Amino acid sequence: MEARMWDALVEVMKNAYIEGQSKGTVPRPGVMPLVRGELVGLIWVRPLKVG
Secondary structure, eight states: OHHHHHHHHHHHHHHHHHHHHHTTOOOOOEEOOEETTEEOOOEEOOOOOOO
């Protein structure tokens, strides 16, 4: 079950990037922590600046 949840989360992020690229942008990177196969949070990286 845990692998299916992970695969589903990865697929959602991949689709978001593919859709975003067609619009000239991509979503910020995120982390989706799982505990015993359950999603317990969603963490988005703050906007990044070079330098």
